[in-house]
Amino acid sequence: MTETLFIGLSLSSILLLIALGLSITYGAMGVINMAHGELVMIGAYTAVLSGIYLNLNFFLALPLAFAVSALVGMALERLVIRRLYGRIIDTLLATWGVAIVLQQLIRLEFGLSFFGIHVEGLGPGLQSMDVPSFLTQPFEIGGVPIQPYRSFIIVVTLLLTLLTWFLMYRTSMGTQVRAIMRNPQIAAACGIDVRRVSAFTFAYGSGLAGVAGVLLAGFKTVMPDMGASTVVDGFLVVVVGGVGSLLGTVLASGLLGQINGVFAILFNDILARAVVFGVVIAIILWRPRGLFSFRSR
Amino acid sequence: AGEIEVGVLFSQTGGLSIVEKSLADATLMAIEEINAAGGVNGMTIKPVVEDGASDPKTFNEKASKLVLRDRVPSVFACYTSASRKAVLPVFERRNNMLFYPTYYEGFECSKNVVYTGAVPNQQLSNFIPWMINTLGKKKIFIVGSNYIYPREMAKVSKILIEQNGGEWVADEYLELGHSEWGAMVSKIKASGCDAVLSNVVGDSVIAFYREFRNQGISQEDIPICATVTSEIEIAAMGAEYAAGSYTSFPYFQAIDSEENRSFIERYRAYTGNPNAVTHHAMESSYFQVYLWKQAVEAAGEASPDAIRETIGGQTFDAPNGKVMVDPENLHTYLTPRIAQWGEDGQGTIIEAYDEPVEPLPYVAYGETPENLFCTTDGLDSAKL
Amino acid sequence: MVAALTIDALEVDFGGFKAVDGLTTVIDEGELRVVLGPNGAGKTTLMDLISGKTGSTGGEVRLFGRDITNRPEHQIARAGVGRKFQIPSVFRDLTVHDNLRVAVSQVPGVFRNLRLGMAAADRARIEEVIALTGLEPVLDTVAGDLSHGQMQWLELGMLITQQARVILLDEPTAGMTQAETLKTADIILSLKGSHTLLVVEHDMAFVRKIAERVTVMHMGKLLAEGPMAKIEADPAVREAYLGTGGLH
Amino acid sequence: MTRNTLFRLGDWGIYALFIVIVLGLPLMMDDVFWLNRIAKYLVYGMLGIAIALSWGYAGILNLGQGLFFGLGAYMVAMSLKLQSYTSMQQGSDRPVPDFMLWNAEPGAPTELCCIVKGSWLWLPFQAQWFGMVMAIAVPVIVALILSSAIFRLRVSGVYVAIITLALVLLVRLLIIDAQPVTNGFNGLTDLGWLTVAGIEFDPYMVSTYYIVAVSTCAVLLLTRWLVSTRAGLILQSTRDDPNRARYLGYDVAAYQVFFFTVSAGIAGFAGMLYVIAAEFASPSFLDITFSISMVVWAAVGGRSSLIGAAIGAILINTIEATASETEMFQEAWKLIIGVIFVLVVLYMPRGLAGLAQDLAGRIADARVGGKQRARTGAPAE
Amino acid sequence: MLSLANVDSFYGRSQALHAMTISAPRGAVLGILGRNGVGKTTLLRTILGLTDRSEGVIALGGTPIEAFPTHERARAGIAYVPQGRMIIPDFTIRENILMGGFAATGARRIPDIVPELFPYLMDNLDRPGGVLSGGQQQQLAIARALACKPKVLLMDEPTEGIQPNIVAQIEDIIIRLNTELGLTILLVEQNVAFVRRAAKAFAMIEHGTAVESGPIDTLTDAMVHKHMAI
Numbered sequence A: 001m002t003e004t005l006f007i008g009l010s011l012s013s014i015l016l017l018i019a020l021g022l023s024i025t026y027g028a029m030g031v032i033n034m035a036h037g038e039l040v041m042i043g044a045y046t047a048v049l050s051g052i053y054l055n056l057n058f059f060l061a062l063p064l065a066f067a068v069s070a071l072v073g074m075a076l077e078r079l080v081i082r083r084l085y086g087r088i089i090d091t092l093l094a095t096w097g098v099a100i101v102l103q104q105l106i107r108l109e110f111g112l113s114f115f116g117i118h119v120e121g122l123g124p125g126l127q128s129m130d131v132p133s134f135l136t137q138p139f140e141i142g143g144v145p146i147q148p149y150r151s152f153i154i155v156v157t158l159l160l161t162l163l164t165w166f167l168m169y170r171t172s173m174g175t176q177v178r179a180i181m182r183n184p185q186i187a188a189a190c191g192i193d194v195r196r197v198s199a200f201t202f203a204y205g206s207g208l209a210g211v212a213g214v215l216l217a218g219f220k221t222v223m224p225d226m227g228a229s230t231v232v233d234g235f236l237v238v239v240v241g242g243v244g245s246l247l248g249t250v251l252a253s254g255l256l257g258q259i260n261g262v263f264a265i266l267f268n269d270i271l272a273r274a275v276v277f278g279v280v281i282a283i284i285l286w287r288p289r290g291l292f293s294f295r296s297r
Numbered sequence B: 001a002g003e004i005e006v007g008v009l010f011s012q013t014g015g016l017s018i019v020e021k022s023l024a025d026a027t028l029m030a031i032e033e034i035n036a037a038g039g040v041n042g043m044t045i046k047p048v049v050e051d052g053a054s055d056p057k058t059f060n061e062k063a064s065k066l067v068l069r070d071r072v073p074s075v076f077a078c079y080t081s082a083s084r085k086a087v088l089p090v091f092e093r094r095n096n097m098l099f100y101p102t103y104y105e106g107f108e109c110s111k112n113v114v115y116t117g118a119v120p121n122q123q124l125s126n127f128i129p130w131m132i133n134t135l136g137k138k139k140i141f142i143v144g145s146n147y148i149y150p151r152e153m154a155k156v157s158k159i160l161i162e163q164n165g166g167e168w169v170a171d172e173y174l175e176l177g178h179s180e181w182g183a184m185v186s187k188i189k190a191s192g193c194d195a196v197l198s199n200v201v202g203d204s205v206i207a208f209y210r211e212f213r214n215q216g217i218s219q220e221d222i223p224i225c226a227t228v229t230s231e232i233e234i235a236a237m238g239a240e241y242a243a244g245s246y247t248s249f250p251y252f253q254a255i256d257s258e259e260n261r262s263f264i265e266r267y268r269a270y271t272g273n274p275n276a277v278t279h280h281a282m283e284s285s286y287f288q289v290y291l292w293k294q295a296v297e298a299a300g301e302a303s304p305d306a307i308r309e310t311i312g313g314q315t316f317d318a319p320n321g322k323v324m325v326d327p328e329n330l331h332t333y334l335t336p337r338i339a340q341w342g343e344d345g346q347g348t349i350i351e352a353y354d355e356p357v358e359p360l361p362y363v364a365y366g367e368t369p370e371n372l373f374c375t376t377d378g379l380d381s382a383k384l
Numbered sequence C: 001m002v003a004a005l006t007i008d009a010l011e012v013d014f015g016g017f018k019a020v021d022g023l024t025t026v027i028d029e030g031e032l033r034v035v036l037g038p039n040g041a042g043k044t045t046l047m048d049l050i051s052g053k054t055g056s057t058g059g060e061v062r063l064f065g066r067d068i069t070n071r072p073e074h075q076i077a078r079a080g081v082g083r084k085f086q087i088p089s090v091f092r093d094l095t096v097h098d099n100l101r102v103a104v105s106q107v108p109g110v111f112r113n114l115r116l117g118m119a120a121a122d123r124a125r126i127e128e129v130i131a132l133t134g135l136e137p138v139l140d141t142v143a144g145d146l147s148h149g150q151m152q153w154l155e156l157g158m159l160i161t162q163q164a165r166v167i168l169l170d171e172p173t174a175g176m177t178q179a180e181t182l183k184t185a186d187i188i189l190s191l192k193g194s195h196t197l198l199v200v201e202h203d204m205a206f207v208r209k210i211a212e213r214v215t216v217m218h219m220g221k222l223l224a225e226g227p228m229a230k231i232e233a234d235p236a237v238r239e240a241y242l243g244t245g246g247l248h
Numbered sequence D: 001m002t003r004n005t006l007f008r009l010g011d012w013g014i015y016a017l018f019i020v021i022v023l024g025l026p027l028m029m030d031d032v033f034w035l036n037r038i039a040k041y042l043v044y045g046m047l048g049i050a051i052a053l054s055w056g057y058a059g060i061l062n063l064g065q066g067l068f069f070g071l072g073a074y075m076v077a078m079s080l081k082l083q084s085y086t087s088m089q090q091g092s093d094r095p096v097p098d099f100m101l102w103n104a105e106p107g108a109p110t111e112l113c114c115i116v117k118g119s120w121l122w123l124p125f126q127a128q129w130f131g132m133v134m135a136i137a138v139p140v141i142v143a144l145i146l147s148s149a150i151f152r153l154r155v156s157g158v159y160v161a162i163i164t165l166a167l168v169l170l171v172r173l174l175i176i177d178a179q180p181v182t183n184g185f186n187g188l189t190d191l192g193w194l195t196v197a198g199i200e201f202d203p204y205m206v207s208t209y210y211i212v213a214v215s216t217c218a219v220l221l222l223t224r225w226l227v228s229t230r231a232g233l234i235l236q237s238t239r240d241d242p243n244r245a246r247y248l249g250y251d252v253a254a255y256q257v258f259f260f261t262v263s264a265g266i267a268g269f270a271g272m273l274y275v276i277a278a279e280f281a282s283p284s285f286l287d288i289t290f291s292i293s294m295v296v297w298a299a300v301g302g303r304s305s306l307i308g309a310a311i312g313a314i315l316i317n318t319i320e321a322t323a324s325e326t327e328m329f330q331e332a333w334k335l336i337i338g339v340i341f342v343l344v345v346l347y348m349p350r351g352l353a354g355l356a357q358d359l360a361g362r363i364a365d366a367r368v369g370g371k372q373r374a375r376t377g378a379p380a381e
Numbered sequence E: 001m002l003s004l005a006n007v008d009s010f011y012g013r014s015q016a017l018h019a020m021t022i023s024a025p026r027g028a029v030l031g032i033l034g035r036n037g038v039g040k041t042t043l044l045r046t047i048l049g050l051t052d053r054s055e056g057v058i059a060l061g062g063t064p065i066e067a068f069p070t071h072e073r074a075r076a077g078i079a080y081v082p083q084g085r086m087i088i089p090d091f092t093i094r095e096n097i098l099m100g101g102f103a104a105t106g107a108r109r110i111p112d113i114v115p116e117l118f119p120y121l122m123d124n125l126d127r128p129g130g131v132l133s134g135g136q137q138q139q140l141a142i143a144r145a146l147a148c149k150p151k152v153l154l155m156d157e158p159t160e161g162i163q164p165n166i167v168a169q170i171e172d173i174i175i176r177l178n179t180e181l182g183l184t185i186l187l188v189e190q191n192v193a194f195v196r197r198a199a200k201a202f203a204m205i206e207h208g209t210a211v212e213s214g215p216i217d218t219l220t221d222a223m224v225h226k227h228m229a230i
């Protein structure tokens, strides 16, 4: 029983990890960033490359990946997204193109492969990241087996969620972000520097994706299209939770993760996924704006 | 003098390019070597390379381009069964030849395909008995990715397990390309099995082995015995996660022969990557070009019909040893081997057949060396 | 004679807050009824309840004797209720002419609208409305490009095209110049008799011009009802609405 | 001549030109491979039309259009599979798909009715017409049920997109999992050819091209007619302001359901034609990437122009094909495509059709000389 | 205090202001009149830099600000009460008011004058802005504008949809803001009587240009008739 709950919890934490960045870029900024998965991927590659070239360990890779993904996100905001605020579907389409480009850039080793130069750690192949061995050795506390890596992910996710909540709801930056989302013109007229705040917000959401990338790299394969499959799950979570509601995102990932875990243990993984999709559809039909959403008149 | 064109169709882009790029490289390397040695019948081979983009629709379109527009007599192509199935109608209806280098589930008997990868009996006929009798693991948990190959491998395995007095405790699947193994591995732990037979493919493999270790299962207690885990995945997961587990394949990078060492060296030089790994499907991609060359030379021409006539019975000293195309079913005789993975990411070959084993594509259906379903005139439906 | 619109002990509860609280009033056919009340009195909510936008939690709305309480919006509209919103709402991506063409169709179903062109009668009605509202020069303009005032006109025009028997107008002159307000008053007066109108407005000059019977709401309840003159003299109304009382 | 008449003429001119080129192509080109390839792209064009109809005109973004395409494809592929030579080869005189044999439990009867669980579903597909009818009927019915639920419950915007997305993922999962009846991941291959009145339609024959070409033109004209009707106008009004439409007495959901369903029917029809031209059906038709690609094609062509979306689909696919077959771009072509998508969204938000309209607008202004304002937002073609 | 010289302003390709020239000296209340669609709202939006593009000189207290982005102009002391109020529906009343303060330096807090002017708002600080009635939202919009301690207040039809006794009160508020806080106010209005009472000067707009202007007592009925009749 506790084991099932733990599996559900760890599934939830991974969903939340991916959805957290999205709930900011999508929920707070109205950008459907299909390249979010690629920012996750960039975070993972940052960890791989920093391991190979800088000999950085896993823990130092976390902030580094945050920074790298945040920078890429910031560039993305500057070059593409900035011109598309308010055109939500267009953000989806444009970032879809960006996702293709980013994937292909990694695959082609930033184009160096054309010149026959091979960069260790890049290219179309699979890469791996080393995890400190104390995070992979399970141990027991009072007869309860503890999986350190998954527990670590759960804790980091929790901390990031709290941090995000604090930033969004307890700081003036957060108010600014939310004001911009609702009405950028009025926000500007109220003295908010829309461009700067948007750029920072987007960078923060992207940075979260980078951190997710490192953590995922610990138990998943690092490869150019590793992000593509995660982004869909992330969107399902954000939308089911209610766009713009951080609490909704947290609860939706909790719910979907637990459902997935329980069905996977009781029946099988395939059925579990089918049930998750079914639940997503049912929830949206039941609450057409997600679990938590503000209803204006 | 002159040129002869052949098609080379693998995914250069998309998710499958991870593996397929190495197949394309191996094919092109073989072509380059042959050309350097004077070509075939005095003609240079000119590869027409196309990108399948990891999508069956694209594979189908490009195959028809190669066959109908470029009119190449043969195409070296495809990694997944899904892509092979998508191009098959083009080859059969237009009577062209496809050379397919991947291990696959069998159940095909096409006059237009030469299969140079292993079929289930060439990976399992020694593996399962060895697991039960030598390794002494009687209760086996079968897991796989949810598609045809793992399901058919499971079917063959179950027959073999029962024949050898073992017992399979479960047969479970995870969606292809997924990597959330938490629930599955805890089921394995709870099942009381002695060993896991893994037909997991692609990047899911890495997540699987890592989760296995993270949940504290040791390869000594419950070894993973895999049919698909190759050097690629081992390198990517970090060798320590796989150390102690087993794989059954006809080819390993660790095969200790002059041919193989030279092959690895040439491949690394060719790709410009000193760490490039070699593996079964890419080795097949390599030697099948030589088989094709011999067939063309034997026929004196390169028409698909001529190649089909002469390809049967061709033998070649491949990096894995001697291989031969079965004239009955155009599959390839290969030597099954079992390797145990070490801390260095290389396998140690601990068990091998003495000589190549006959390919039986319908083995799950009851095909035996005495009772062949696939004949020179196609599938013998009376036996099914 | 059956009343055009009967509102019977109507009530809506927003989580403990009753925006409309047991309101009862009867509007006769062809009548022009003005509803007054302070900001937040529940006037717009009343219209929401009649037109089906908001579900009521008590009471009844009857249209020509027929119960329309909590029916879906389009059915209420088909039964003969037309509505203009406080914030002008038109089809912003369609031209003015297309807006009117959408409004004119008398058949609701998809299949019966699968035809090109318009019946002569429909075309005539659109012409009439164009003449009445003076939208001729902007017929081919996309409605989103109209000025605020023009949008109000267009929306009013659509209600007339729609041939609603009961028309609910929520602040139809908001943002209009005095001259335009007067013209609007004329249009509304010309509809009186043939249509039943329920008008919410804060512009007292306009109200004086059109009003006969007036209903005053306050905090969701009926505060006063009667002829304009009597209402203006009512101390409770002066206190809550007209006079120089404190802000609530 | 007024500006509007000029526009209308130009508009019809483009339709006429498109139809003439599509139907006349075999006269100019005798490369069977390219004819077949263009037939496939015309099918994609049809998908573009379906997207433009639901997205451009109804404002409903369907990120799961591949579901309907896939269903259509599978339905017809089932009946063609039963006509394939290998299905007849199984020792019985009645067809049984080869894959069912090796998915069957040992000792199961080799009859279509009961060889594997659920195989009886295949029985009616022995008649080819049944598969063809189902190829449209099944998507239509699924769309009808789905969209009734969605629109009656007033789900809108991106939430519709997510439901369709989740559904296509769900169905894809089920198709792959139901391997004994669907052949799982490999899809249905080794099909017979479409046979009408004893004539077999080889996908590389001109007549097969014409089946696709005529269908595409018919669908184009049909949808064009649909959106020009009053119902089409009302549909566009529901996109702009569903509440307004409701208070005018329209059952908004009914309009959305109708057009969503038509769009699904077109996608199903396209799926059927694709199988006829490509000879296989695969669960990859239900991949998310494919569904999103369709939307991108429509965006490139012009989301609110039917013919624009069709041309967008054909154009993008032709560019992809030629780029990927140019040796220089072999590995970089995806990069190029990605960059094109981004640039189109940034600099041509209304796609090719928008570009054409602006151009036409300028020409018309010069001609008419008047300063009449262009109809900007409305989906003019 | 605020002046525009020869300003053109554009939405996309269409021009909404043509060579607009007006000025409001310190402490002025400038009533801006004109028919629907002549560009009154556009004028205010141009001052804040909210149209797509504009040309010409806009100066605040002598400093040209036309090159500033919107938020800089707000920080320079221009506050805006928009037509249609534009309250953020899911922000509470408190958050809506405090939002205005991003333009002010120092701690963001509700200005002292708000409780005095709008007791309803102070009693309901935690209700979401989206459920308020139109009149309540108008009060909120004014309170929000005051939160940035502006020098110039732009008001776009602040009496639209407001009950008569509060209209009178808004009139008082405008006068008080002007006299007590010394605010310069640009007041767009359709209600000429209201403008006559509240404003000190006027500008009449036609086709995106100021056609008449002067002290409020020079506003004749003939002008009103000429420029504001249908």
Ligand SMILES: Nc1ncnc2c1ncn2[C@@H]1O[C@H](COP(=O)(O)OP(=O)(O)OP(=O)(O)O)[C@@H](O)[C@H]1O
Binding pocket: A296, A297, C014, C017, C019, C037, C038, C039, C040, C041, C042, C043, C044, C045, C046, C086, E131, E132, E133, E134, E135, E136, E161
């Ligand atoms: N959906 C809702 N949830 C909560 N409260 C609501 C809702 N709708 C309206 N209210 C409240 O009901 C009251 C009445 O609002 P309503 O809009 O009907 O007033 P009104 O009379 O139209 O005012 P105005 O003249 O300013 O337009 C207001 O206090 C408002 O906050």
Ligand SMILES: Nc1ncnc2c1ncn2[C@@H]1O[C@H](COP(=O)(O)OP(=O)(O)OP(=O)(O)O)[C@@H](O)[C@H]1O
Binding pocket: C145, C146, C147, C148, C149, C150, C175, E011, E012, E014, E016, E034, E035, E036, E037, E038, E039, E040, E041, E042, E043, E083
């Ligand atoms: N976002 C926009 N895009 C294009 N044109 C616009 C836009 N907003 C306004 N316009 C046009 O600019 C002109 C001036 O509009 P504006 O809103 O400034 O008028 P106004 O004087 O405030 O009218 P009202 O009294 O109705 O509020 C109008 O012709 C209008 O159609």
Ligand SMILES: [Mg+2]
Binding pocket: C043, C044, C045, C086, C170, E133, E134
């Ligand atoms: Mg109201």
Ligand SMILES: [Mg+2]
Binding pocket: C148, E040, E041, E042, E083, E156
């Ligand atoms: Mg205005």
